[in-house]
Amino acid sequence: xxxxxxxxxxxxxxxxxxxxxxxxxxxxxxxxxxxxxxxxxxxxxxxxxxxxxxxxxxxxxxxxxxxxxxxxxxxxxxxxxxxxxxxxxxxxxxxxxxxxxxxxxxxxxxxxxxxxxxxxxxxxxxxxxxxxxxxxxxxxxxxxxxxxxxxxxxxxxxxxxxxxxxxxxxxxxxxxxxxxxxxxxxxxxxxxxxxxxxxxxxxxxxxxxxxxxxxxxxxxxxxxxxxxxxxxxxxxxxxxxxxxxxxxxxxxxxxxxxxxxxxxxxxxxxxxxxxxxxxxxxxxxxxxxxxxxxxxxxxxxxxxxxxxxxxxxxxxxxxxxxxxxxxxxxxxxxxxxxxxxxxxxxxxxxxxxxxxxxxxxxxxxxxxxxxxxxxxxxxxxxxxxxxxxxxxxxxxxxxxxxxxxxxxxxxxxxx
Amino acid sequence: xxxxxxxxxxxxxxxxxxxxxxxxxxxxxxxxxxxxxxxxxxxxxxxxxxxxxxxxxxxxxxxxxxxxxxxxxxxxxxxxxxxxxxxxxxxxxxxxxxxxxxxxxxxxxxxxxxxxxxxxxxxxxxxxxxxxxxxxxxxxxxxxxxxxxxxxxxxxxxxxxxxxxxxxxxxxxxxxxxxxxxxxxxxxxxxxxxxxxxxxxxxxxxxxxxxxxxxxxxxxxxxxxxxxxxxxxxxxxxxxxxxxxxxxxxxxxxxxxxxxx
Ligand SMILES: [Zn+2]
Numbered sequence: 001x002x003x004x005x006x007x008x009x010x011x012x013x014x015x016x017x018x019x020x021x022x023x024x025x026x027x028x029x030x031x032x033x034x035x036x037x038x039x040x041x042x043x044x045x046x047x048x049x050x051x052x053x054x055x056x057x058x059x060x061x062x063x064x065x066x067x068x069x070x071x072x073x074x075x076x077x078x079x080x081x082x083x084x085x086x087x088x089x090x091x092x093x094x095x096x097x098x099x100x101x102x103x104x105x106x107x108x109x110x111x112x113x114x115x116x117x118x119x120x121x122x123x124x125x126x127x128x129x130x131x132x133x134x135x136x137x138x139x140x141x142x143x144x145x146x147x148x149x150x151x152x153x154x155x156x157x158x159x160x161x162x163x164x165x166x167x168x169x170x171x172x173x174x175x176x177x178x179x180x181x182x183x184x185x186x187x188x189x190x191x192x193x194x195x196x197x198x199x200x201x202x203x204x205x206x207x208x209x210x211x212x213x214x215x216x217x218x219x220x221x222x223x224x225x226x227x228x229x230x231x232x233x234x235x236x237x238x239x240x241x242x243x244x245x246x247x248x249x250x251x252x253x254x255x256x257x258x259x260x261x262x263x264x265x266x267x268x269x270x271x272x273x274x275x276x277x278x279x280x281x282x283x284x285x286x287x288x289x290x291x292x293x294x295x296x297x298x299x300x301x302x303x304x305x306x307x308x309x310x311x312x313x314x315x316x317x318x319x320x321x322x323x324x325x326x327x328x329x330x331x332x333x334x335x336x337x338x339x340x341x342x343x344x345x346x347x348x349x350x351x352x353x354x355x356x357x358x359x360x361x362x363x364x365x366x367x368x369x370x371x372x373x374x375x376x377x378x379x380x381x382x383x384x385x386x387x388x389x390x391x392x393x394x395x396x397x398x399x400x401x402x403x404x405x406x407x408x409x410x411x412x413x414x415x
Numbered sequence: 416x417x418x419x420x421x422x423x424x425x426x427x428x429x430x431x432x433x434x435x436x437x438x439x440x441x442x443x444x445x446x447x448x449x450x451x452x453x454x455x456x457x458x459x460x461x462x463x464x465x466x467x468x469x470x471x472x473x474x475x476x477x478x479x480x481x482x483x484x485x486x487x488x489x490x491x492x493x494x495x496x497x498x499x500x501x502x503x504x505x506x507x508x509x510x511x512x513x514x515x516x517x518x519x520x521x522x523x524x525x526x527x528x529x530x531x532x533x534x535x536x537x538x539x540x541x542x543x544x545x546x547x548x549x550x551x552x553x554x555x556x557x558x559x560x561x562x563x564x565x566x567x568x569x570x571x572x573x574x575x576x577x578x579x580x581x582x583x584x585x586x587x588x589x590x591x592x593x594x595x596x597x598x599x600x601x602x603x604x605x606x607x608x609x610x611x612x613x614x615x616x617x618x619x620x621x622x623x624x625x626x627x628x629x630x631x632x633x634x635x636x637x638x639x640x641x642x643x644x645x646x647x648x649x650x651x652x653x654x655x656x657x658x659x660x661x662x663x664x665x666x667x668x669x670x671x672x673x674x675x676x
Contacts, residue, residue: 137432205463341432
């Protein structure tokens with residue numbers, strides 16, 4: 001909504017952007033937010049600053065897990081006031097403009113930000129906290145990791161003095177890029193994909209990795225001690241911070257869930273929200289976008305994961321191995337290079353294990369898993385793939401179209 | 416294992432990912448099947464350069480090429496390659512080892528000169544590529560992906576790495592009038608093809624291993640049914656979608672050329 005406080009040009013920009021958004025919705029082209037937001041920005045680049053206003057924002061960026069952590073952050077900060085969030089996943093500058101202009105009253109914002117757009121979004125929103133999850137290369141992005149890291153470093157140096165950078169210190173690339181932030185706190189966020197972090201971004205030396213830490217023999221940088229970390233707590237997880245231990249329940253399987261929770265609690269703390277209260281809100285998040293709640297299939301329960309790059313696949317493999325859950329790989333056609341980067345994922349961790357494969361790209365998945373030494377079974381459909389494993393919980397690792405298809409099928413076609 | 420090879424991936428972070436990083440592990444797997452033990456290393460700064468039998472340099476986009484040329488120039492790569500080490504250069508890597516390349520503004524720059532090609536600007540082409548079988552290199556029809564806006568012009572008399580059944584390749588013809596792709600000069604293999612090229616096409620991994628071990632006799636037959644099936648399905652899909660791909664274009668280059676005459 002346009003607001004009398006906005007400069008006239010920004011008001012005009014918002015009006016144009018919104019009507020284009022409605023038009024694209026009427027034409028059935030997606031949610032309309034991209035078209036609306038993009039038009040709005042073309043009219044006035046100051047519009048983000050206008051719609052952000054003086055609300056207190058948390059930005060969430062990184063290569064993987066942004067949507068999930070943004071949802072957890074949005075929940076965690078609700079005790080501090082009403083929260084606006086770009087829940088459609090439109091995470092570039094224009095999508096964020098659209099989300100913020102649709103809700104001009106909420107005093108808080110939890111915003112997922114495409115890693116390449118961090119600088120303009122940070123300039124426009126002047127955030128109170130920036131959450132940085134991880135960093136790895138993505139095929140088809142057209143941007144080198146090096147230039148993303150340099151962009152982050154510039155952005156970090158220009159953050160407002162009262163902004164806290166909440167960074168995953170387990171990722172040496174993220175740690176380096178946010179060295180320049182005025183205030184920085186560390187979360188032990190895990191590193192599933194060392195492939196891109198083998199070389200120190202500061203000096204080019206080969207890093208020394210241990211199970212849970214890293215150091216550079218060249219420039220003597222090492223993993224900063226995390227201020228927030230996830231620890232096992234009985235049959236579940238807790239987050240440790242400043243000598244306090246806060247129990248956290250997150251439906252996301254494996255360490256991924258509680259780690260996202262730790263980022264969310266750190267963000268809540270940065271905004272002055274009580275951590276115990278934030279943890280309750282995080283634990284009440286049953287599901288994010290149909291992604292994590294398990295689906296019942298007789299004696300089996302299937303948990304879906306959507307993966308888009310080798311780091312994502314590495315995380316899924318880690319969840320399966322570390323939680324001792326069997327794996328189904330479901331991949332559907334998604335353009336010519338749909339399975340290309342799966343060859344880079346560490347499927348050899350599943351050597352000798354039974355993995356069931358299904359979907360329109362079964363032949364590719366079988367080839368990849370066979371090369372990794374897994375015991376591959378092909379299944380004609382998702383139910384038989386899940387039932388190829390013993391009763392209990394099964395991880396279903398999907399690419400984007402398989403995730404869409406299978407979650408729709410499991411929900412009984414309600415979406 | 417009868418002998419050991421070192422495969423070095425050079426400066427992977429300098430360029431945009433081209434999904435080519437699984438090429439190193441593909442050489443490890445195919446090597447194991449060929450009784451060769453293959454070790455891999457990643458080199459990301461000049462003073463950690465190692466003597467290797469195979470060098471992989473790749474990625475895509477023209478943004479990183481200048482940095483890649485500079486980094487490679489300060490290594491012994493040229494000396495190693497003239498001693499017979501194999502160099503597989505993919506896309507941005509091919510620009511870097513060319514005699515000359517063009518940056519996005521159109522300005523021409525010197526490359527390392529390890530591949531006898533000059534690079535020129537061209538309209539953008541993206542898509543799946545199918546090569547023609549090549550008996551001289553013991554290669555069946557292979558699959559890969561191209562995404563570039565470049566024309567790769569070989570020096571007279573230098574052969575292309577592939578002739579294409581489907582795809583634009585170098586935007587130049589091969590010796591018999593087919594669409595040329597890449598360059599093969601001594602122990603240097605240059606290509607625009609993205610993706611896990613050696614993983615999807617184990618026969619090409621064989622070619623790299625044979626050159627690296629100075630093997631002249633053909634490898635014994637070795638089937639990889641799962642990969643061959645994935646490739647067969649992918650090629651069938653491309654042929655269905657590509658109007659250009661008639662039966663004639665599936666023939667080996669020389670046969671197709673004779674039919675045209
Ligand atoms: Zn260093």
